[in-house]
Every structure is written in structure tokens, then in C-alpha cells.
Amino acid sequence: MAGxxxxxxxxxxxxxxxxxxxxxxxxxxxxxxxxxPDGALTTREYILHPGAVMVIPLLDDGRIVLERQYRHPVKAxxxxxxxxxxxxxxxxxxxxxxxxxxxxxxxAREWARAGALNLAVGYSDEIIHVxxxxxxxxxxxxLDEGEFVEVITADPGDFLAWCRxxxxxxxxxxxxxxxxxxxxxxxxxxxxxx
Amino acid sequence: MAGxxxxxxxxxxxxxxxxxxxxxxxxxxxxxxxxxPDGALTTREYILHPGAVMVIPLLDDGRIVLERQYRHPVKAxxxxxxxxxxxxxxxxxxxxxxxxxxxxxxxAREWARAGALNLAVGYSDEIIHVxxxxxxxxxxxxLDEGEFVEVITADPGDFLAWCRxxxxxxxxxxxxxxxxxxxxxxxxxxxxxx
Numbered sequence: 001m002a003g004x005x006x007x008x009x010x011x012x013x014x015x016x017x018x019x020x021x022x023x024x025x026x027x028x029x030x031x032x033x034x035x036x037p038d039g040a041l042t043t044r045e046y047i048l049h050p051g052a053v054m055v056i057p058l059l060d061d062g063r064i065v066l067e068r069q070y071r072h073p074v075k076a077x078x079x080x081x082x083x084x085x086x087x088x089x090x091x092x093x094x095x096x097x098x099x100x101x102x103x104x105x106x107x108a109r110e111w112a113r114a115g116a117l118n119l120a121v122g123y124s125d126e127i128i129h130v131x132x133x134x135x136x137x138x139x140x141x142x143l144d145e146g147e148f149v150e151v152i153t154a155d156p157g158d159f160l161a162w163c164r165x166x167x168x169x170x171x172x173x174x175x176x177x178x179x180x181x182x183x184x185x186x187x188x189x190x191x192x193x194x
Numbered sequence: 195m196a197g198x199x200x201x202x203x204x205x206x207x208x209x210x211x212x213x214x215x216x217x218x219x220x221x222x223x224x225x226x227x228x229x230x231p232d233g234a235l236t237t238r239e240y241i242l243h244p245g246a247v248m249v250i251p252l253l254d255d256g257r258i259v260l261e262r263q264y265r266h267p268v269k270a271x272x273x274x275x276x277x278x279x280x281x282x283x284x285x286x287x288x289x290x291x292x293x294x295x296x297x298x299x300x301x302a303r304e305w306a307r308a309g310a311l312n313l314a315v316g317y318s319d320e321i322i323h324v325x326x327x328x329x330x331x332x333x334x335x336x337l338d339e340g341e342f343v344e345v346i347t348a349d350p351g352d353f354l355a356w357c358r359x360x361x362x363x364x365x366x367x368x369x370x371x372x373x374x375x376x377x378x379x380x381x382x383x384x385x386x387x388x
Binding site: 008010011012013015021022024025026027029031032034036037038040042043044045046047068069070071072073074075077078080115116117118119120121122123124125126127128146148149150160163164165166169170171172174175177178181182188 | 202204205206207209215216218219220221223225226228230231232234236237238239240241262263264265266267268269270271272274309310311312313314315316317318319320321322340342343344354357358359360363364365366368369371372375376382
């Protein structure tokens with residue numbers, strides 16, 4: 001269903017050329033020239049992103065760990081699951097462990113990969129890998145310089161009510177809430193590993 | 195919880211300056227200079243987006259309407275709820291009605307606003323307003339030139355299994371799945387209007 005299948009030629013675009021249109025200190029963007037399914041040419045502009053990992057951390061007492069963080073593009077403090085970009089050559093699990101520790105101070109005894117999502121498919125190639133963590137132990141957060149994050153814990157029921165009421169509005173976190181709800185209800189399985 | 199509260203001064207950034215760094219044919223981006231909570235200065239680069247609406251269309255027979263569309267940034271055909279950008283000055287509901295008709299050919303008798311989400315909070319100001327539609331009647335899709343979309347229908351249970359298995363991986367659509375699951379179970383209410 002996702003991905004390109006032979007029968008999808010009537011939907012698929014072919015890259016003819018690519019040029020960099022932005023090399024900022026944080027953002028990189030390209031403009032590709034593509035051939036549409038009907039043979040016409042058009043351009044597609046999008047952000048190049050290294051990929052990221054999001055962690056859904058489950059405390060032994062049934063609560064979950066979240067962050068409150070000011071997000072300048074939307075000028076608001078948002079409630080989010082911990083997440084961060086993959087370093088060059090870094091594996092998903094290593095990134096998940098690093099980001100959870102750096103941003104929240106927690107280490108985890110067990111991990112399970114839930115899946116992956118694409119964040120802004122119209123203008124970014126970003127993929128976010130989704131991992132659950134449990135068996136948490138609190139140590140000391142190690143925030144990067146210039147990073148200001150408040151760590152909170154919440155009852156999953158309260159968290160889902162925040163999703164319903166608009167107090168959680170970050171797309172990756174709402175996608176994580178779908179996972180959380182179905183894992184906690186037993187509808188969706190996880191493959192936990194030490 | 196979302197938004198800025200007086201007690202959030204320890205998280206909030208203040209904009210000092212802003213400059214445009216990209217004006218493409220499709221993407222616009224700015225670089226803001228901001229003062230961090232500790233008084234240090236840094237820059238934030240992000241995409242300016244006009245906002246969008248996503249529609250979760252419910253057929254009278256219990257199935258839902260989805261699209262399959264090639265997304266060049268991720269080089270894949272993705273399964274998504276219908277969505278599109280707000281035109282200048284356009285209201286949310288007008289946009290929802292227009293996009294549903296243009297992309298799928300359906301009109302709806304009743305509409306309900308579910309909420310809103312921010313798509314890529316690290317590098318975009320995009321907000322997506324989420325609307326449900328029911329009482330659907332099929333007419334003729336009116337795709338924009340250069341737009342290639344395949345309309346499919348699905349049982350909600352199958353759709354949720356696709357979310358679990360990675361066949362649905364678009365973040366806004368996964369966030370919509372959280373809404374769909376809770377509306378169909380009766381856990382979350384909607385305020386339907388003609």
C-alpha cells in the first residue's frame with residue numbers, strides 16, 4: 001500500500017534534475033525537476049532532513065514521560081514525546097537512547113520499535129522512527145547548550161484527553177498517541193528487547 | 195498546556211529580527227534571530243506555510259475515503275486523508291469542502307471540526323485543521339492540473355491495521371486515525387453541523 005508498486009506508474013514522478021536552493025545554518029532545501037505521470041515537467045521543492053527518532057517512555061507506575069518545549073516556528077510551548085535527529089551514521093536505537101537520556105535524564109531497560117512515520121510529506125523527506133521504552137531509571141538530563149526543555153509525567157488517560165482537547169497538537173506526538181492507546185489496550189503488540 | 199503561559203518564561207524565546215532566506219516557487223523560509231530564555235542569541239530557520247485542512251470522510255456504509263498519492267520528497271505513494279492548503283482569505287470549512295470535492299469528488303451533508311495540529315514544529319509554522327465529513331455524495335473529482343490522486347475506500351478496522359503495520363505512515367493521517375478510532379468507539383464526541 002505504501003511504497004511504489006508496478007501498478008503505480010499512473011501516480012509516480014521521475015526525477016530529471018536536482019539543485020540546492022537553500023543551505024542555511026539549520027535548513028537545507030532542494031528543487032527537483034520531475035516528470036509527471038502524463039509526461040509534463042514540474043518542480044518539487046523540499047527540505048532535506050537526516051531523519052529522527054521519537055521515544056514513547058513508559059514509567060513502571062503506568063505514567064508516561066513527556067516534554068514541554070517552546071517551538072519558535074509556531075510561537076508556542078508544545079507537549080511532545082522526546083525526539084531528536086539522527087547523528088551521521090547513528091543507529092535508530094542508539095539515537096533513541098541518547099535523546100531520551102539527554103532530554104529527560106531517563107535510561108530504559110527495554111526497547112521496542114513501533115514503526116516509522118513521514119512528517120511533512122509535501123515538503124520534507126523527514127522520517128521519524130518510533131520507539132517505546134520501559135523499565136525507566138531517572139538520572140540527569142544532559143541538554144545541549146541553548147536547549148530548554150521541561151520534563152513532565154502524565155497519566156495516559158489524561159494525555160489522551162489533552163490530545164482530544166487540543167492541548168497536545170504536535171503531529172508526531174498525536175501519531176504516537178495512536179500507538180500508545182493501542183499498545184496499552186492490548187490491540188497492538190510490541191516486540192520488547194533488552 | 196499548549197500555548198504560552200506566564201509561568202513559561204523559562205522556556206520562551208523572543209524574536210529580535212527576521213529575514214527571508216528562501217523564496218522558491220513553492221517554499222518560503224525565514225531565519226529569525228531569537229533571544230533564548232538565558233539571554234543568549236541564536237537563529238531559527240523555518241518554512242512559512244499558509245495553513246491547511248484535512249478531511250476525514252465517513253461513508254454511510256461505515257467505510258472511509260482515503261487517497262493514494264505519490265509524494266516526491268519521500269519517493270513513495272502514500273495513503274492519506276484528503277487535505278490541502280488554505281487559499282488566501284478562505285475559511286476552514288470552505289477549504290475542507292473544496293479540497294474534498296476537488297480531490298475525491300465527494301460532497302458532504304454534515305461537517306464537524308475535530309481540532310488542529312502542527313505538522314513539523316521544528317521547522318514549519320504549518321497548522322492543519324481537522325474536519326470530519328459525513329452524508330457523502332459522489333460527484334466528479336476536479337483535480338488541479340499536475341495533480342494525480344487515486345481515491346480509495348477502506349473499512350476503518352483495515353485502515354487502523356495499515357497504521358499499525360506501516361502501510362499508513364503519513365503523520366497527519368496517523369493523527370487523524372487517533373481521532374477516527376476514538377470517534378467511532380464513542381470515546382470522543384463531535385459537534386456535527388449541516
